[in-house]
Amino acid sequence: MGVLNVTPDSFSDGGQHLDAQTAVAHGLAMYAAGADVVDVGGESTRPGGAARVDVETELGRVVPVVRELRRRSSGWISVDTTKAAVARAALEAGADMINDVSALRFDPQMAPLLARQGVPVVLMHSRGAFDEMHAQPHYADVAGEVAAELAAALAHAEREGIARDQTLLDPGLGFAKEPAHSLAALDRLDELAALDRPLLIGPSRKSFIGQTLSRPVGERVMGTAAAVAAAVMGGAHVVRVHDVEAMLDVVRLCDALRGQA
Secondary structure (H helix, E strand, C coil): CEEEECCCCCCCCCCCCCCHHHHHHHHHHHHHHCCCEEEEECCCCCCCCCCCCCHHHHHHHHHHHHHHHHHHCCCEEEEECCCHHHHHHHHHHCCCEEEECCCCCCCCCHHHHHHHHCCCEEEECCCCCHHHCCCCCCCCCHHHHHHHHHHHHHHHHHHCCCCHHHEEEECCCCCCCCHHHHHHHHHCHHHHHHHCCCEEECCCCCHHHHHHHCCCHHHCHHHHHHHHHHHHHCCCCEECECCHHHHHHHHHHHHHHHHCC
């Protein structure tokens, strides 16, 4: 899954693809580099206090990009949003799936919409309101608590009419987690196996890599590669990355190694 942030303030590539034409060109380039899915996001959730954007602003950023990607590509399109109105418009424009970092918590209309549409949805682990997702968290057992809270999110989705086989789960590296928490969650992905759903892992260029290696955002490719390898070897089904071509090599080699087991 390639990351396509159509925002001015995302932590890694904010402002680089804010223009719709530039965003579409980058999305097409990621498909050409081997991405199966491009994940389009119009609202930053970066650490350090990303501001919420209104529905109309997010729609204006996301929908033209989705519509043009759908016109020019057969690749899967995901939309990274917590707003039902944005999800609805994006699906109408040709998106295939929704990636909700709130796991349906922020908008009560999201779950009924996805239940009606029957499209895949990523339920990501986080805690707190939008402006609290990166507050200092406390865990006694991060992997166990993340698994329990994702199980609760999955149960909520099913109660709302979302079929279990529509869902993917994401432990939310960097969301309501200190670097040590993210590393522990990544190291213990097998503890999510009991939930029996595909796992999506998004380590790309994140602060836990930067703080562990003392690297700025632009120098985290090798750290990301290590995290992607750990994710795949730990059982991830999808990895969400900025550097598609490089990370595809990592994934292919890890798949080959797993095939030797």
